[in-house]
Amino acid sequence: MRTTDHHQGEDNTSTPASAERPRADRTKSLRRSRVLQGVALSSALALALTACGGSADGGSEDGGAAEGEDVTLSVTTFNEFGYEELFEEYEELNDNVTIEHNKIDTAENARDSLRNSLGAGQGASDIEPIEVDWLAEFQQYPDRFEDLTDPELEDRWLDWKYEDAVLEDGSLIGYGTDSGPQAVCYRADLFEEAGLPTEREEVAEFLGDSWEDYFAAGEEFVAASDSAWYSGSDNIWQGMINQVEVPYQNEAGDIIADENPEVRDLYDQLLEASVENELSAGLAQWSGDWSDAFQREETFATMMCPGWMLGIIEGNAAEVEGWDIANTFPGGGGNWGGSYLTVPSQGENIEAAKELAAWLTAPEQQLKAFEVVNAFPSTTEALESDELLSATNEFFNDAPTGEILAERADAVETQPLKGTEYLTINVAIQDAINRVDVDGIDDPESSWEKFVNDMEALR
């Protein structure tokens, strides 16, 4: 956005001068007014510029995180972290702390904004979130982040959650927030209309535990219903690719996405199910059409469901009755998403920020966030707590979501090796999938060729 504003500013300055050039030799008074105009414009511009500069480093005020001294901490989040009430609680617990919340809509925009702040050397919040898909990317810049290692906290998280954030030199880049073990969400009412089982346990059995079973169940459903089996291939892809141990880049960081037979097989399998067997509703995830479709008669019946997705379904499908969640996942278990809180070194309140980040990711707070937005915890203590295991979700037909997701978390076997380019490559392959499934402008083969081209450009 900032770039565009700048362009517009330039337009404005250049207009008066060039506009009046053809008449330049008419009268002197005209010239004088033009000079005045120039001065006025440039001083206006100068004012605008200083205003920009002022807002860029606002937020972090005085340094020094000593006890009792007033500090303002800024925290960036994206999507829904469920932190609003926690911030208030923390401010009550610590009189000297004021928290500024900078909420960004999507993970990708949060990533771009963090990149930009790191590049500029200023503008980052005191606490910045990093999602697991772009964790490796930012691990390339260890000197831009504080080392958060704390012997007391070492055993707080699940092993993989902690180890993913440990750098080569043993320092810790971020504290884990939520995790994304996936179950399958389904529309019990649509299942019933199609003459399929509707009870959670029966549905779990019906869906099976491999992708073949899941797609076969879909064919059965689609034959008996006007609705599609799932919203779009990109939703399913996230479930599939998060089960591949070495998907896009090998240990050395070389891009292997377009040569990896495992990736290609999944791609073919998915698009065959989506397009040839017509299981997909052809809606790109997060698009306006996708959000609308939740409320339509002809919609889709199942969805890959990490904990945080429950809140999104509930938001989009408000008033729709019939959503439920089955304790199974095709291909075993799978983890989609989950984030870390980091403390960029450019901040001025590093110690206070570290304390807040540690507090926000503590088991008690993770449980509170789960209660608010279903962000599934990643700390061992929270995962074993009765509070989590006894949690139910009214919207999903009072399903024991805590228990189901905890079991799905146990079923997660592989944590894929996500390289520095993971997000970029995943975006490219989702584009490839959507070219076929959503836009219908390519067949699987020609779309794959374009993907290969994209990979060549990345190398």
Add this chain to the structure above:
Amino acid sequence: MSAPAAHAPVTTARSGGSAPEPRSGRRKPNVSFRHRVSAWDRRYSPYLYISPFFILFAVVGLFPLIYTAWVATHDWDLIMGQGEFIGTENFMAVLGERAFWISLRNTLSIFILSSAPQVVFAILIAYLLDYNLRAKTFWRMGVLIPYVVTPVAVALIFSNLFGDRFGLVNSILETVGIDAIGWHSGTLPSHLAIATMVNFRWTGYNALIFLAAMQAVPRDLYEAAELDGAGKVRQFISVTIPNLRPTIIFVIITSTIGGLQIFDEPRMFDQYGRGGTDGQWQTMTMYLYELGWTRSDFGQASAVAVLLFLLIVAIGLVNFIITRRISSSEVKR
């Protein structure tokens, strides 16, 4: 760009007022200090008065331009900063990418689809507003309203209207019996949709600029034309248009700059802001953004910026020459 125009007053000030006096001062052998100061004052202070513009222009205009060119010749990471000097390698890499040429095609296509109808409609609207209408100010302010709405809001509303599946435009088309159009999948449909947003926003603004220029056209020209038996259409073509010449050039040049730098509308056109799964509506500025911010390659992003600058200059010159020829031939007639 604006340097020569702003430079004009300097020459006048020097030749008009102060130049003769220092000459007479030089003849006297005992020049007092006060004299010399006042000579300096006359000689140099005009430069001082106009310097804020040039200093600001150098800082915010010229420097970024040159610095961008400098970055373009280096291996430059967004976060790690400057790397090795690699000459034209960034340009070669960018020119060798399919995405660059697609973005060039999209930029030109959206630019033509938006700028051409915009200028035509703006002149026609201005011509209507130039009549003695009832509630003049109301109509004049009315055409400006779309301009007041922020581009992002416009884009959100229009991308909903142009939804592929449940959008209003497609629903209407389907009730009329026309097949739904894939506004987000097809290349030309997406360009049309984006051009519609741009036109919605800028036509009224340009209409007001034309209106101002039209009101400056001497009324006796119209009277004379009427006496000669020219009808309304003839008057519009032979009197109004030639008199609008400088304004048309101005509007076309600014809309060229704006049109080729188009970013907000296409970026907000879908949920991802990358310009479609196949780059159907990825413009050059979006491509630049992708290179610089998503891929972190400031070197290549700067190379695109330099190429875009050259493109704007080239198209601006072509526009200038064409409009100049058109309107001057009108005058001769």
